[in-house]
Amino acid sequence: MKSNLNRKVMSGRRTLALGAGALLSTLAIAADSSYADAIALFRHAGQSAAFFDNSYGYAVFPTIGEGGLVVGGAHGDGRVYRHGRVTGDTSVTQLSVGFQAGGKAYSEIIFFEDKRAFDQFTSGKFQFGVDASVVAITAGATANAGTTGAHAGASEGQKDARTAGSYHNGMVVFTIAKGGLMFDAAVAGQKFTYHAARG
Numbered sequence: 001m002k003s004n005l006n007r008k009v010m011s012g013r014r015t016l017a018l019g020a021g022a023l024l025s026t027l028a029i030a031a032d033s034s035y036a037d038a039i040a041l042f043r044h045a046g047q048s049a050a051f052f053d054n055s056y057g058y059a060v061f062p063t064i065g066e067g068g069l070v071v072g073g074a075h076g077d078g079r080v081y082r083h084g085r086v087t088g089d090t091s092v093t094q095l096s097v098g099f100q101a102g103g104k105a106y107s108e109i110i111f112f113e114d115k116r117a118f119d120q121f122t123s124g125k126f127q128f129g130v131d132a133s134v135v136a137i138t139a140g141a142t143a144n145a146g147t148t149g150a151h152a153g154a155s156e157g158q159k160d161a162r163t164a165g166s167y168h169n170g171m172v173v174f175t176i177a178k179g180g181l182m183f184d185a186a187v188a189g190q191k192f193t194y195h196a197a198r199g
Contacts, residue, residue, distance in 0.1 A: 034062040035079055038107045041176055045137055048109070048165065048174045055111040057082035057118045059090050059192075063178065065105045066094075076108070080122060080194060088122065088196040094189050105178040106136075108187075110171055117170030127191045134173040134187045135165040 038060050042048050051058070057080065064076030074094040080087050092108075112118040120126060165172045173187050 035060060038062040038109070038176075041107060042109045042174060045174065045176065048135070048137075051111040051165075051172060056114050057087070057112045059110045059112075059121065061090075061092060061108045063105050064092060064108055074190075078108075082118060086197055088194055090121075090192055090194045092190050092192050094187075094191065107176045107178060108173065109175075110173050111167075113167040113170040113172075117167075120170070121192065122194045122196070124194050125191075126194070128173075128187050128189065130188045131168070132173070132187045132190075133165075133168055134175055137174060137176045 042060070043052055059078050059080045061076040061078035064074050066074035074092070076092050078090045078092065080090050110121070112121060165174060175187075
């Protein structure tokens with residue numbers, strides 16, 4: 001009787017381990033898919049597509065979530081690529097103060113012009129200054145893109161986006177709204193961590 005119970009316990013543990021392994025595998029595939037989807041959007045978004053060919057590398061964040069009423073915050077996880085290969089994981093956090101009812105989510109990509117900019121970002125403690133600019137690809141909104149502004153571009157949909165941008169301090173940033181309109185996509189104050197891939 002006792003050995004029968006032990007066999008059932010062992011069998012249950014094996015089933016649990018197999019189930020957990022399958023779940024982790026499914027989550028990993030879903031995560032890989034979200035990165036591929038985000039990269040594909042930016043590859044087909046007007047002028048942002050050209051940066052894949054002329055940049056040293058890039059960091060992509062499939063989803064950055066932002067929300068709050070008075071004090072808002074944003075967070076997202078991403079990956080860093082150099083010459084098309086993953087070099088490590090990154091995350092972004094941002095605090096902002098002011099009226100920001102509701103929440104929003106968007107994808108973000110940061111292109112690095114050269115090794116110096118790449119090394120600066122992957123130092124592990126990088127932060128955008130107040131002069132950081134972004135080209136926000138929004139649906140149905142009209143705004144202006146500038147070298148020091150934080151608003152930009154308009155399109156009928158994510159895949160039809162027309163964008164403009166140029167390197168500033170070795171980096172250029174593009175965002176794509178995920179559902180709804182994004183009127184303000186400021187990146188000033190975004191803080192990034194970086195962990196190199198093992199191997």
